[in-house]
Structures are given as C-alpha cells and as structure tokens.
Amino acid sequence: MDLVAAIGLQLAYVIANLALISLGLAIIFGMMRVINLAHGEFLMLGGYTVVVSTNAGVNIWVAMLILAPLVVGIIGVIVERLLIRWLYGRMVDTLLATWGLSLLLVGLVTSIFGASTGTTVAPPLGAIKIGTYSASGYELFLILITVLLLFLVWLTLRFTKLGLLARGTMQNAEMAASLGVSTSRIYMITFGLGAAVSGLAGGLLAPMTGVLPTIGATYIAKAFITVISGGSAILAGTAAGSVLLGGLNGIFSFVAGSTFGEIALLIAAIVLLRLMPRGITGRFFRKSL
Amino acid sequence: MTFSRRSFLAGSSALALSAVPVIGRAQSDSIIFASILDLSGGLDIYGTAMADATALAIDDINAAGGLMGKQVTLKMYDAQSNIQFYTQYATQAAAGDRAATVHGGITSASREAIRPTLARFKTMYFYNTQYEGGVCDFNNFCTGSTPAQTVAKVVPYAMNKWGKKAYIIAADYNYGQIIAQWVERFVKEQGGEAVAVEFFPLDVTNFGPTINKIQQAKPDMVFSALVGGAHVSFYRQYAAAGMMKEIPIASTTFGIGNEHKLISAEEGNGLLAAYSYFEGVQNPENAAFLARMDAKFGDKRATMNELTVRSYEGAMLWAEAVKLAGSTDHAAVSAALKSGLVYNGPSGPITIDPQTNHAIQNVVLGELKDQEFNIVESFAAQPPADTQLVCDLKANPTLSTFYFENGLAAAGIK
Incomplete structure (x- = not known):
C-alpha cells in the first residue's frame, strides 16, 4: 500500500514535471505558432536567476516565485521586440532565429558563469514519509504549483480581457486589428507571458536538477513532444499530453528502467501522432482552451 | 606556347610537391602538442578545467626552456561534446598539424573514436581520464586510474x-x-x-x-x-x-x-x-601546482580532481620522456616512457607499466564532508591489474585493441 502511494506520488510528479516544462512553450508555440528552440534556455535562465539571487541573499521563495518569472518575462519581451516580431507567420524562420538565440544564450551564460556553476540551492522542503518510503516534500509542492499554474493560465485566457484579446489575435490577427486591437502589443505581451511561465518553471526546477548552461537541451525535446502531442488546445492539450506521455514514462521507468521510460515516451508520441496527426485535442476536448 | 591540361597538371603537382617541405620546415621551429577536449556542450563540466591544466603544463614546459631547445605550441581543439568532431580534429591534428602528440578524449566513446585514427597515423596518444580499463594499444598511453586501482x-x-x-x-x-x-x-x-x-x-x-x-x-x-x-x-x-x-x-x-x-x-x-588525486593530497609538488594554478587562473580556478591533475601530469610525463629520448620520434619516446621513467606530479610518482601502457599510480580514498573530500586511506603505486589480465604489449608490441568493448565476460574475465 505504501509502495502504491509512493509510486502514485512519483507518477504525479513525472506528469507535473512534463506539464511544467511544456506550459511556456504551449503558449509561445501552441498559441503563437513561433517554433521557440530557445525554450530550454528560457528555463535555464529562470534557474540561473534563482541561483544568482539566492547567492546574493534573496529568500529562495521570492527568487523562485517572483524574480525568475519577472526576469525571464522581461528577457522574453526584449527578444520579441528585437527578433521575433519580424518573423510572425514565418515558422521556419522563427526556428532558425530561435536556434541561434539558444546558442547565443548558452554561450553568454557559459562565458559569464562558467561551464558548471557552484550552485548550492537545495530543495527548501524536507522529506515526507509514506510508511517505509520517503519522498521529497518539494516534489509534492511542485505538483500542487503546476496544477495551480495551469488553473491560473486558464483563468487568464478564459475570463480576462487580455485573454480574450490574445485568443482573438492568435485566431485572426487582421480581424482583431481592424476591430481596434493593437496586435503588436498583444503579441509582445503574450510572448512575454510565455517566457515568464518558462522562467517560473526553470526557477522551480533549479533546486531539483541543478543549473548548467546546457541544461535546456534536456528539456527542449520533451517540451515540444508534449505540446505537439497535445494539439491545438494549449491547456487541455498540455495537460492531456503530459498525463499520457508522463504516465507512460513513469510507469516504464519504474518497471524496466529509465532507458525504457524514455523509449516508451517517444513511441507513444509517434503512435499518437500517426493516429491523431492534430494531437489529442485535435480529436478530443476540441472546444476546450 | 601551348598550354595543355596535361602540362598544367604536371606543373602544378610539381609545385604542390615542392611546397610540402617548406611547410614542414616552418613547423619544425616548434613542437606541436594537440589537445582535444569538450570545452562546450554537456561534457564541458569536465573539459574546461582539463584544458586549463593542459595549458599550465605547456607553460611550465616552455618556462623550463622547452624541449630540445624548441618551444612547445599548444593546439587546443574543442570537440563540443560531439563525437564527430573528435574524429575530425584527430585527423587534423595528426595529418594537418603533424602534432608530436595528441592528448584528450573524455568519455570512453570519444577515446574509441580517435584511438584508431591516431594509431593509424602513429601519432602518440595520451588518454588522461579515469576509465573502465581494457585498452591495449601500442600508441595509446592511458594515464588515468582504472577499476582495479580505484x-x-x-x-x-x-x-x-x-x-x-x-x-x-x-x-x-x-x-x-x-x-x-x-x-x-x-x-x-x-x-x-x-x-x-x-x-x-x-x-x-x-x-x-x-x-x-x-x-x-x-x-x-x-x-x-x-x-x-x-x-x-x-x-x-x-x-x-x-x-x-x-x-x-x-x-x-x-x-x-x-x-x-x-x-x-x-x-x-x-x-x-x-x-588517484584529491586536492587534499599532501606533498610539495601538489602545493606548488595549486599555487601556480591560482596564479594563472585566480578566482576562476576550478577545484582540482583526478581529471584535471592528470591532464597536467600526462603532458608533463610526455615532456619528461621527450627529454630522456632527446627526440619526439614515436619509437624513442615510447621506449623512454616504458623505461621505468618516473614523473613526480601533484598526485605522487607516476610510471608507465610497459605491459599495458597504463600508469602505475597512487590512489586515495576520500569521504565527502562539507563539500571537501577528506582522505581516509591512501595506497601507493597501484598497478593497472584489470588491464594486465588481458593485455600484454611486451609479447605483442603492435596491438591496438580495446578488450572490454563487449563487456568483461567477452574478454574472458568472469
């Protein structure tokens, strides 16, 4: 029984982890159709924000929950103004531009902080006991905050004026513009929000995975696979993609080891996209966000 | 004058041939020491510090008057954590730079990518990384520690x-x-x-x-x-x-x-x-080494560990062998390395075991306490007993294989 609970918690964490690293990309790629290959680096920058600010004496919660999204959000806005706004509607060009950006960011961070950083941010919560098993309390916190974050993004998109304008602009920018919406501003804000969510995710994961300039590479593929498998509805898609792929990854990792966990995730994505080329939300939950 | 394709080819190839010795002469002013390491990508957490230590070794060799009256020039290649670049740079170092020796390779996968290339060119190769043992190569000196040692x-x-x-x-x-x-x-x-x-x-x-x-x-x-x-x-x-x-x-x-x-x-x-090394190793060579690393890299100096120190020691060991041989010639340097030549480095004395081309070295056992390894036990002059089980370069001096490629059982070790 304890084992079932411990594995259940672990599965929930694998799923939440996948949703957390994918959500920012879902906004930027799923909604705005910008193939953001620098997504992993946004996560990495969030992690570095936490490391640098905690080393400077900032409370770790403030660093993770406020500074990381703020800093990366601002970087996102700058990137959008300088680079992305010239490339809307040109998906392949955004791919090249953001790939270049990703290399630049890795190089910049490496030259500032070195190849490996002396990071000593430990998870700020202790272990919790489940019978004879123990798990990290911080993992439980990450699961809860991922659910909360999905809920917040849903509230913003569904019930705020900004959410309405953003959805309208992404569906038909010309129509939105002719109705008096400043689409350029909406693009900028949406990109900034996507970057901020990525920054928050990177900051939250920093105590669990550590931070390296190249850590983004370990996230980027999984994030894209999750968002693409999820399909056009970004929230329901990301959630459904994470549950399916993360669940399989977790189960196979436990039964047969990590190598098979990764294989299961990839095979599931391939089969899924063969059967449902438009992703899960191309067939189910089509009316959802 | 008529100008046919045939005469043009003959003339230009003669020109190309006559140009070669000129390039050769230009290079002979200094001795080329090539290093191939991952200075970017995921493996740079190892590679950058190893490159720093290699650079210090070349500085120290040149400060002491170079080798055979010539300066040693370091050619540093960044393989970017990508095996493909290893093969490419190994060929370039051997055939293009005519390097006297190539040091480097971090993962065993990268070593196996360049080892055959360097053996084919007979460019002496030093692999200064702790690894799983089993390389048996006339051209490859493995100075890192192996499982039987650690x-x-x-x-x-x-x-x-x-x-x-x-x-x-x-x-x-x-x-x-x-x-x-x-x-x-x-x-x-x-x-x-x-x-x-x-x-x-x-x-x-x-x-x-x-x-x-x-x-x-x-x-x-x-x-x-x-x-x-x-x-x-x-x-x-x-x-x-x-x-x-x-x-x-x-x-x-x-x-x-x-x-x-x-x-x-x-x-x-x-x-x-x-x-074979922690920073806490007590000997005058280590104290002097750490002081010079501090002087060269200041705050940016990484914590020293076996990989970095052995990158330094590997280069110095090669230099000692060149001095003893009085030549950078492959056979002469190889014979000098196998002659029982001892190099006293920060980790202690290192000698090459002529049976395996692996290093006989000190080993230290450490327990982590407050981000430092405290040495709890030391073992002097440990032989590469694992590779000795399968490899005998004395009997077969032209071998160039990796015995553990398919695991220990396939190599006849149960």
Whole structure:
C-alpha cells in the first residue's frame, strides 16, 4: 500500500514535471505558432536567476516565485521586440532565429558563469514519509504549483480581457486589428507571458536538477513532444499530453528502467501522432482552451 | 606556347610537391602538442578545467626552456561534446598539424573514436581520464586510474562500513556498462550481492522512479557511476527524499566533474569515492601546482580532481620522456616512457607499466564532508591489474585493441 502511494506520488510528479516544462512553450508555440528552440534556455535562465539571487541573499521563495518569472518575462519581451516580431507567420524562420538565440544564450551564460556553476540551492522542503518510503516534500509542492499554474493560465485566457484579446489575435490577427486591437502589443505581451511561465518553471526546477548552461537541451525535446502531442488546445492539450506521455514514462521507468521510460515516451508520441496527426485535442476536448 | 591540361597538371603537382617541405620546415621551429577536449556542450563540466591544466603544463614546459631547445605550441581543439568532431580534429591534428602528440578524449566513446585514427597515423596518444580499463594499444598511453586501482579500493571499504547489498546505477554508454560489471565483480568477491543494476541515458534528469525502487530494494548502499551535468540531479533528488542518511552512496565518478561543489554540504556528506588525486593530497609538488594554478587562473580556478591533475601530469610525463629520448620520434619516446621513467606530479610518482601502457599510480580514498573530500586511506603505486589480465604489449608490441568493448565476460574475465 505504501509502495502504491509512493509510486502514485512519483507518477504525479513525472506528469507535473512534463506539464511544467511544456506550459511556456504551449503558449509561445501552441498559441503563437513561433517554433521557440530557445525554450530550454528560457528555463535555464529562470534557474540561473534563482541561483544568482539566492547567492546574493534573496529568500529562495521570492527568487523562485517572483524574480525568475519577472526576469525571464522581461528577457522574453526584449527578444520579441528585437527578433521575433519580424518573423510572425514565418515558422521556419522563427526556428532558425530561435536556434541561434539558444546558442547565443548558452554561450553568454557559459562565458559569464562558467561551464558548471557552484550552485548550492537545495530543495527548501524536507522529506515526507509514506510508511517505509520517503519522498521529497518539494516534489509534492511542485505538483500542487503546476496544477495551480495551469488553473491560473486558464483563468487568464478564459475570463480576462487580455485573454480574450490574445485568443482573438492568435485566431485572426487582421480581424482583431481592424476591430481596434493593437496586435503588436498583444503579441509582445503574450510572448512575454510565455517566457515568464518558462522562467517560473526553470526557477522551480533549479533546486531539483541543478543549473548548467546546457541544461535546456534536456528539456527542449520533451517540451515540444508534449505540446505537439497535445494539439491545438494549449491547456487541455498540455495537460492531456503530459498525463499520457508522463504516465507512460513513469510507469516504464519504474518497471524496466529509465532507458525504457524514455523509449516508451517517444513511441507513444509517434503512435499518437500517426493516429491523431492534430494531437489529442485535435480529436478530443476540441472546444476546450 | 601551348598550354595543355596535361602540362598544367604536371606543373602544378610539381609545385604542390615542392611546397610540402617548406611547410614542414616552418613547423619544425616548434613542437606541436594537440589537445582535444569538450570545452562546450554537456561534457564541458569536465573539459574546461582539463584544458586549463593542459595549458599550465605547456607553460611550465616552455618556462623550463622547452624541449630540445624548441618551444612547445599548444593546439587546443574543442570537440563540443560531439563525437564527430573528435574524429575530425584527430585527423587534423595528426595529418594537418603533424602534432608530436595528441592528448584528450573524455568519455570512453570519444577515446574509441580517435584511438584508431591516431594509431593509424602513429601519432602518440595520451588518454588522461579515469576509465573502465581494457585498452591495449601500442600508441595509446592511458594515464588515468582504472577499476582495479580505484573501485577495488572503494568496494571493500564501503562494504565493511555499510553492509553487503549494493544497488548499482550507471550511465548508459560503454563506460557505465563496463564499470557496472566491475563493481558487481568486486562486490561478489567481497561476499556481497548486487541487488539491481540500472542504466540511465545521459540526459535523464528525473530520478524519482529509481529512488522509489531503491527504497523498495532496501540495499545497504548505492553504487553510482553516473556521468555529466544532467545526472547530478540524482544526488539532489536522492538527498531531497531524505535518502542520504538512510542509504549511503559510493561512486566511481562523483567528484571528477566537481559534483561535490554543485550540491550542498548536507546533500553530499558521507559519500565515498576513490581516485588517484584529491586536492587534499599532501606533498610539495601538489602545493606548488595549486599555487601556480591560482596564479594563472585566480578566482576562476576550478577545484582540482583526478581529471584535471592528470591532464597536467600526462603532458608533463610526455615532456619528461621527450627529454630522456632527446627526440619526439614515436619509437624513442615510447621506449623512454616504458623505461621505468618516473614523473613526480601533484598526485605522487607516476610510471608507465610497459605491459599495458597504463600508469602505475597512487590512489586515495576520500569521504565527502562539507563539500571537501577528506582522505581516509591512501595506497601507493597501484598497478593497472584489470588491464594486465588481458593485455600484454611486451609479447605483442603492435596491438591496438580495446578488450572490454563487449563487456568483461567477452574478454574472458568472469
């Protein structure tokens, strides 16, 4: 029984982890159709924000929950103004531009902080006991905050004026513009929000995975696979993609080891996209966000 | 004058041929020392510090008057954690630069990519990384420690301290696969049992399912041979689950990427590892070495470990052999290295075992305490007993193989 609970918690964490690293990309790629290959680096920058600010004496919660999204959000806005706004509607060009950006960011961070950083941010919560098993309390916190974050993004998109304008602009920018919406501003804000969510995710994961300039590479593929498998509805898609792929990854990792966990995730994505080329939300939950 | 294709080809090829000795002369003013390491990409956590140490070695050689009256020029190649670049740069160093020697390679995969190339060009190759043993190559000097030197010391110590049951986790490529077999073998020799062996691709960052499995298996210790930046996550997540106090860890890789500086003191305390060097080694050469590293790199100097120190010592050992031979000629330098030449480096005396081209070296066993390895036991002049089981370059001086490629059983070691 304890084992079932411990594995259940672990599965929930694998799923939440996948949703957390994918959500920012879902906004930027799923909604705005910008193939953001620098997504992993946004996560990495969030992690570095936490490391640098905690080393400077900032409370770790403030660093993770406020500074990381703020800093990366601002970087996102700058990137959008300088680079992305010239490339809307040109998906392949955004791919090249953001790939270049990703290399630049890795190089910049490496030259500032070195190849490996002396990071000593430990998870700020202790272990919790489940019978004879123990798990990290911080993992439980990450699961809860991922659910909360999905809920917040849903509230913003569904019930705020900004959410309405953003959805309208992404569906038909010309129509939105002719109705008096400043689409350029909406693009900028949406990109900034996507970057901020990525920054928050990177900051939250920093105590669990550590931070390296190249850590983004370990996230980027999984994030894209999750968002693409999820399909056009970004929230329901990301959630459904994470549950399916993360669940399989977790189960196979436990039964047969990590190598098979990764294989299961990839095979599931391939089969899924063969059967449902438009992703899960191309067939189910089509009316959802 | 008529100008045919034939005469043009004849003329231009004569020109090309006559140009070659000129290039050769231009290069002979200095001796080229090539280094191929990963200075970017995921393996740079090892490579950058190794490159710094190599640069210091070349500085020291030149400061002492160079070799045979010539300066040594360092050609540094960044393989970018990409095996393809290793092959390309090895060819360039050997055929293009006419390097007197090539040092480098970090992962066993990168070593196996360049070893055959350098053997074909007869460009002397130094692999200065601790690894799984088994290379038997007339052209390749492996100065890093091997399992019989290090793992064979950690296992009995850990089992005496903690118990008989080990859970082995390792990186999923040739190093991890083979080292896991060594750990299993040493554990069995001590009357213990490996309850599980598990491998991880290099980009795995979530170790939750494994931590559950370890809790379920209840071993007395975890033996880790995880590699690279992403795998550092394991130690953090293990500590976050409160496991460090429950089931302790011994490792064959922890520390060579300065992982103990990446995780906090309480996350790492009690971990055991054995290498041929920790910064705390007490001898005048080490004190002088650390002072020179400080002078050259200041605050940017990384914590020294076996990989970095051996990159320095490997270069110095080669230089000592060139001095003894009075030549950079392959056969002469090789004979000098195998003559029992001793180089006294920061880690202590190093000699080359002529049977295997591996180093006979000191080994130290360390326990992690507050982000420092405290040396708990030292072993002098350890031979590469693992590779000696399969390799005899005295009997077959032209061998160029890697015996453990398909595991220990395939090499006839049970």
